[in-house]
Amino acid sequence: MPAPALPSQVVAALRCSVCASPVQLTDRTLHCPQRHTFDLARQGYVNLLHARIPAGTADTAPMVEARAAFLASGAYAPLADAIASAAGPCSGLIIDAGAGPGYYLAHVLSKAPSAIGLALDVSAVALRRAARAHPRLGAAVWNLWEPWPVADGVASVVLDVFSPRNAAEYHRVLAPGGRLVVASPLPGHLAELGDLVLAVDARKDERLSTTLGSHFVRESTREIVSTVPFTATQVHDVVAMGPTGFHLDRDHRRERLATTPGGPVTLAVAVSVWRRKDF
Ligand SMILES: C[S@@+](CC[C@H](N)C(=O)[O-])C[C@H]1O[C@@H](n2cnc3c(N)ncnc32)[C@H](O)[C@@H]1O
Numbered sequence: 521m522p523a524p525a526l527p528s529q530v531v532a533a534l535r536c537s538v539c540a541s542p543v544q545l546t547d548r549t550l551h552c553p554q555r556h557t558f559d560l561a562r563q564g565y566v567n568l569l570h571a572r573i574p575a576g577t578a579d580t581a582p583m584v585e586a587r588a589a590f591l592a593s594g595a596y597a598p599l600a601d602a603i604a605s606a607a608g609p610c611s612g613l614i615i616d617a618g619a620g621p622g623y624y625l626a627h628v629l630s631k632a633p634s635a636i637g638l639a640l641d642v643s644a645v646a647l648r649r650a651a652r653a654h655p656r657l658g659a660a661v662w663n664l665w666e667p668w669p670v671a672d673g674v675a676s677v678v679l680d681v682f683s684p685r686n687a688a689e690y691h692r693v694l695a696p697g698g699r700l701v702v703a704s705p706l707p708g709h710l711a712e713l714g715d716l717v718l719a720v721d722a723r724k725d726e727r728l729s730t731t732l733g734s735h736f737v738r739e740s741t742r743e744i745v746s747t748v749p750f751t752a753t754q755v756h757d758v759v760a761m762g763p764t765g766f767h768l769d770r771d772h773r774r775e776r777l778a779t780t781p782g783g784p785v786t787l788a789v790a791v792s793v794w795r796r797k798d799f
């Protein structure tokens with residue numbers, strides 16, 4: 521299979537992460553006029569980072585494997601559909617902030633035939649998968665808390681699915697009228713799994729409004745709530761892919777998880793749509 525490359529519209533939207541100049545792609549190297557260069561990895565993503573990332577930030581290989589297996593089981597397919605309908609009939613550039621293996625971005629692209637996707641994530645392991653998740657998807661390793669290596673106003677949609685939220689950068693990279701689609705867990709999400717997962721803060725939605733309200737106006741919120749029979753493998757994977765996946769060796773989680781049976785599990789996720797404020 522030929523190595524995936526970056527779509528030209530993604531290259532046009534990217535900026536050098538050292539000097540913020542536009543970049544060009546020659547062979548498999550991105551370069552700017554100041555001669556800063558970034559090679560495409562064999563798997564098709566580009567790493568624009570030049571600072572070390574604290575441990576416990578980027579999803580690890582076992583977490584990404586668990587996430588890919590869990591998503592492939594179809595358990596979150598209704599969520600992917602809800603995210604695609606929240607994104608609407610979009611065209612132009614869709615940026616997925618904290619895209620992980622690119623499952624949701626690929627799904628949105630499959631419903632939006634003229635759109636192009638940019639997956640940003642600090643986990644190179646995750647982006648190896650994202651870069652192959654859809655032919656119209658490009659992937660760049662970056663820390664979302666730093667100013668993004670992306671031009672102003674280039675995106676029609678930003679997606680954030682269970683990932684860190686940088687409202688100022690969402691606002692800067694979105695075009696006027698652009699929309700932000702956020703998926704975040706509701707209280708009760710995965711509650712049957714007890715302390716194998718992090719409990720969802722009852723005031724999470726309020727905190728979301730505080731984080732985003734300075735730059736965005738909430739347009740809608742849809743709650744996706746259901747009880748789904750999970751297999752023991754799905755239980756394992758949903759725990760191992762989440763934040764406690766960094767700490768499976770604490771509190772005997774790994775041993776407990778190995779003997780946790782399947783059973784009904786509550787899924788409770790809010791998908792909210794936010795319109796960019798024009799200042
Ligand atoms: C809970 S996962 C969600 C992944 C994907 N959106 C999904 O739902 O399948 C959070 C993702 O955010 C990424 N992440 C965490 N901190 C980050 C940061 N500071 N900058 C960029 N990505 C980050 C992780 O590597 C991980 O892929």
Ligand SMILES: [Zn+2]
Nearest residue numbers: 536539552556
């Ligand atoms: Zn440069």
